Amino acid sequence: MPSKKMTAKKSTGGSAPRVVITLEAADDVSDASQSDEMDVASDGSHHNDFCIVCRDGAVEPNSLVCCSECPRVVCVNCMDIPAAFQHAVLADDVLFQCICCYISQQESRRRQENGPSRLPYFGFHYSDGRPVLDRFLNIRATLELSLRAQISSAPVLFVHLKIVDYDATGGSFDLAYDFLKPYFPCGGLERREVTFDIATTAKAANYQRSVDSMVRALKEQGKWDRVVIGISDHTDNDNGDPFAGYDGKKRFIAARVDNFLDIILKPWQGLVDHASESYLWFFCCGALVNNIESFKTLQTSILRHRMSAAVAFTAPRFQPSFTSHLLLAFAEIVLLERFAIHNSFPHMLGQSFKLGRHTDIFLMTPDKDQLTVTKYCWTHIDHRPWGHYLPLLCPSCGVGNAWRSASKSRVYTFECTNHPCRTSYTFKQPEGSRMLHPGKTGSSCWISIPWKY
Structure with a gap:
């Protein structure tokens, strides 16, 4: 038989029974925390610490x-x-x-x-x-950045929430934080990592108590202009529920996404509400957004928690480490240069095309009382026609890599060349989709698709 090797699991999926986690006033997202006053007010107009022309700092006082x-x-x-x-x-x-x-x-x-x-x-x-x-x-020099760019040193807080015993490898979230460090010589950049297990009422209350003291200390430092929260978790393969932690028998259990987010985000809501920008990244397997009901509930929760934007991934066996280039682009373009994420997301994807081979991406941004949802797919004329996965093997005859393609008016047809199989697929451009920065040959690019169920 083929040799086998035991390694740590990298993807973030799995199976777990659903429970309802209760916590006193858990449905009250942030009424108490909203009334807290910050010691230092900031409107995001703090001057940069680096020259917009050469991107260097002060070589001498008052320079x-x-x-x-x-x-x-x-x-x-x-x-x-x-x-x-x-x-x-x-x-x-x-x-x-x-x-x-x-x-x-x-x-x-x-x-x-x-x-x-x-x-x-x-x-x-x-x-x-x-x-x-x-x-x-x-x-004396030419601009290296866009005329609309900044080199912003307005305070940024990174919060990384990880499920207990999280074994998935990769540190994309931490990498983005490390990239920004040199741009904050006078402080204003902080990172907090919290391991959570909120599977029972007692555990949820203990999580809230431990995080409350951390949040109070952060508030004493002043206002955080940008808050970036990353959730590294597993998701139930069938229902898309995020894992909440262990039950009494040391088994992972899951909760509905709204129940989970109400508890996990409650201590941080005051910081989110006072920030001018807040971002939520889900480093979880795609069941969270591939399941219709969990995705609808997720969208409602994002509006409820008043996030500026949220990002989630569709890969059934999602590998968080593959997002490194996307997170670095986010740190540079959105956090440092202060471009709006909904406008800059195509440029972020332009620096991470290999990620598209692994997963599609959902960007969710509020528009008044509604959520604008856009799906981004990597497309290749031979391998991912209009973002769809072409089977590696013909499902009828089992022959591999035997597709013959033809295109007409952006409609791609693939036919099995194994005579007399002739199994075929036809892919059309998704309605409302738009091609983003196509390559010179036009064979590969990202596309954006307005998303509605």
């Missing part, structure tokens, strides 16, 4: 100049400030406009005036609008 119109800063090494004006630009009545705001303003002015007229960039102006310098201010 970063803050824009008066946005949170960006520019270092003096990237600007040719004439020696005669070195002290004049530091006067109290002088305002600074960064190069990004200047270019955006000029583009807006050109569109409004319907002409090519532009004004030179002086950078420093008195409060009455007069330029400080006697000639334009030269920038």
Whole structure:
């Protein structure tokens, strides 16, 4: 017989009986925590700690100049400030406009005036609008980031919630946190990891007590502008229920997704409600979203807990470590550069195309009192036509890799070449789908599909 090897399980699926977990006031998501006051108020306008041009920090004291119109800063090494004006630009009545705001303003002015007229960039102006310098201010380098990007150091809190005895390998969530560390030299970046077992009323109460003290300490540090919560868990293969922990017989048991989230998120809700952005990542197997009822309940819960966005994966045997590139792109584009996740998600996927071979992805973002759900699929003309899985073996004759393909008006047809089998499949472009950054040959790309049951 073939040799076998015992290794730790990496995927996040399984089977577990469903229970209902009770906890006093568990249905009250956050009324008490919402009334808590933060010690330090923040509107997200804290100035960056790194130059928007060279992306470096202050090489000497007072070498970063803050824009008066946005949170960006520019270092003096990237600007040719004439020696005669070195002290004049530091006067109290002088305002600074960064190069990004200047270019955006000029583009807006050109569109409004319907002409090519532009004004030179002086950078420093008195409060009455007069330029400080006697000639334009030269920038020594080119922008490495988008004009709309920042290098934000507004506080970010990472919270990693892991089911007890979680054996799946990989640290994508932690990797994103480590990537951001160098951009917070003055603090404002924290990570908390909590192992949970909330399978009984007593365990759920103990979890809440232990986390409450942690949350109080975090509140004393000030307001967390962004809160990112990752849940690493298993899911029941049949019902899509998240695992809650062990029962008295050391068996994993599961709970309905709304029951589970009400308890697991309750201590953190105050931080979520006070944050300007909050993100929920489900590092769980695809039964959570592949099961219609659990997915509907999940969407209702995301709205209930007032998350800015949530991300879930469809792979039946999901491997969390495969999301590393996606999480790094999220950290850079959304958290650091401050782009909205619903706009930047296609760009995030452009850095993680291999993930599409493993799983489709759901992005859920609130729109008033409704949830906008988009499914992202990787498609390849020969292997994943319009995001569908083409069988590796012909199900009729068992021959492998024997498909002959033809396409017409974005309709792909595959026929088994094993005579006289002729089993065939036809795949059409999903209704409402849109192709995202296709390759040069057009053979592979991501597609987005508006999702409704």
